[in-house]
Amino acid sequence: MLNHHPYQVYLESRVIHLPDDLVQIQAYIRWEKAGKPNYSPDQQLLEFEEARKELQVELEKGKSIEAIRNKITKREKKPNVSKNPDTKRFSSVERIQRKNRDLMQLLNKYTPGPVKETVPEKPPTLSAVNLFCKAKEEQSGGPALRKNIYKLADRELLGLEKYVMTKLFTRVYASLPEEVNEDNQLHQKVALIQQFIRPENLDIQPIYQNETSWLID
Numbered sequence: 001m002l003n004h005h006p007y008q009v010y011l012e013s014r015v016i017h018l019p020d021d022l023v024q025i026q027a028y029i030r031w032e033k034a035g036k037p038n039y040s041p042d043q044q045l046l047e048f049e050e051a052r053k054e055l056q057v058e059l060e061k062g063k064s065i066e067a068i069r070n071k072i073t074k075r076e077k078k079p080n081v082s083k084n085p086d087t088k089r090f091s092s093v094e095r096i097q098r099k100n101r102d103l104m105q106l107l108n109k110y111t112p113g114p115v116k117e118t119v120p121e122k123p124p125t126l127s128a129v130n131l132f133c134k135a136k137e138e139q140s141g142g143p144a145l146r147k148n149i150y151k152l153a154d155r156e157l158l159g160l161e162k163y164v165m166t167k168l169f170t171r172v173y174a175s176l177p178e179e180v181n182e183d184n185q186l187h188q189k190v191a192l193i194q195q196f197i198r199p200e201n202l203d204i205q206p207i208y209q210n211e212t213s214w215l216i217d
Contacts, residue, residue: 026051
């Protein structure tokens with residue numbers, strides 16, 4: 001009778017070196033899945049060893065290092081986007097931040113500036129000639145058909161088509177040679193008219209009934 005004894009067969013195990021960068025990637029994936037906790041240095045070493053064990057299990061299943069690398073790197077870089085880009089939605093935090101930024105831009109764009117007060121301009125002060133002309137136009141009920149005010153040095157000469165040419169203050173001579181003849185003719189005609197017309201007989205305000213303003217030098 002033969003004695004049956006159990007026997008053991010020793011198989012040589014295959015040892016494959018895992019790259020450190022691959023182990024670090026696996027450890028990072030484990031850290032993300034755990035909620036990104038704050039590990040101490042000792043806990044980091046333990047996580048590193050656990051990641052190495054997980055990769056070793058994948059090797060024992062017959063996977064190559066390159067296949068494992070492609071798998072975990074693809075999982076790590078996979079973007080979290082919607083399959084349909086038209087229905088892509090942003091988180092509420094991003095939407096709120098964008099609205100706040102737009103609101104501040106609108107507030108800064110339409111900030112009211114200082115209100116400028118409009119001060120009414122004062123009417124210009126009328127000279128004696130302008131006052132006389134205005135008074136005559138009011139009396140006649142309308143503006144003169146033709147009005148000319150000639151300024152020569154410190155003298156003024158008023159001409160109204162509706163009324164007789166009058167000379168105020170002292171005599172004014174023509175400043176241009178071609179106007180000398182016209183000035184002489186005007187001087188003679190006004191002197192002739194003054195022999196028959198007196199200021200007090202005209203329908204003008206008393207302030208303009210000044211005989212000296214009608215005299216010709």
